[in-house]
Amino acid sequence: MTSDEAEAVFKRVLPAEARAVAVSLADAPSEWPLPPELKKAKASRVREFIAGRWCAARVLALLGVTGEVGRRDDRAPSWPMGIAGAITHTKALAAAAAGRLDGLGIDVEPVLSNEALADLRVTAIDDDEWRVLGEDLAIATAVFSAKETLFKCEYPRKGVWLDFTDAKLVSRDEGQLVFRVLGAERAVRYALEHGHAFTALAV
Numbered sequence: 001m002t003s004d005e006a007e008a009v010f011k012r013v014l015p016a017e018a019r020a021v022a023v024s025l026a027d028a029p030s031e032w033p034l035p036p037e038l039k040k041a042k043a044s045r046v047r048e049f050i051a052g053r054w055c056a057a058r059v060l061a062l063l064g065v066t067g068e069v070g071r072r073d074d075r076a077p078s079w080p081m082g083i084a085g086a087i088t089h090t091k092a093l094a095a096a097a098a099g100r101l102d103g104l105g106i107d108v109e110p111v112l113s114n115e116a117l118a119d120l121r122v123t124a125i126d127d128d129e130w131r132v133l134g135e136d137l138a139i140a141t142a143v144f145s146a147k148e149t150l151f152k153c154e155y156p157r158k159g160v161w162l163d164f165t166d167a168k169l170v171s172r173d174e175g176q177l178v179f180r181v182l183g184a185e186r187a188v189r190y191a192l193e194h195g196h197a198f199t200a201l202a203v
Helices: 003-013 043-063 114-123 127-132 137-158
Strands: 019-024 084-089 093-099 104-110 168-173 176-181 184-193 196-202
Touching (some): 003 019, 003 093, 003 196, 043 093, 104 137, 127 168, 137 168, 137 184, 137 196
Antiparallel strands (some): 176 184, 184 196
């Protein structure tokens, strides 16, 4: 999957006022200011961080926003005032999205293997959700991804640390997964393309 292909999918699942940028880890800059805890991290982790922050900087430029994406005490990204955004990455690609919104989350995951799904059934998808998603491997990946997206969207807004079991899949239709979380329902948009699940939630 190329960065252009990833950007195109995110643009379809995000609202019009949001912007998205993706980059292959191999094509990202080799240097970027690093937080102290990453100065001795593995090279792969450093590449992921740099690629994600480069994408975030590009997104802010597309929005015409000055400033940069900082780092909170809990290591989550800190976006400029009035901007909501999120960063995601795989082992090969990073992406960021942002907009003038109350909250925004994105995630991308390679479609799960049967072995990975077995682990996920224990930690992130219960029997009721398994029935709702139709026991479909690709949709299961989207559900896992959507729960990551929910966390990225809601945590900066409400300061509540969500576990996988805190978001309950209640229904799905073409391109949308509906969860009950924090006493409300949230509809996470998704797409299954290029062997990956893409998810996005904007509030």
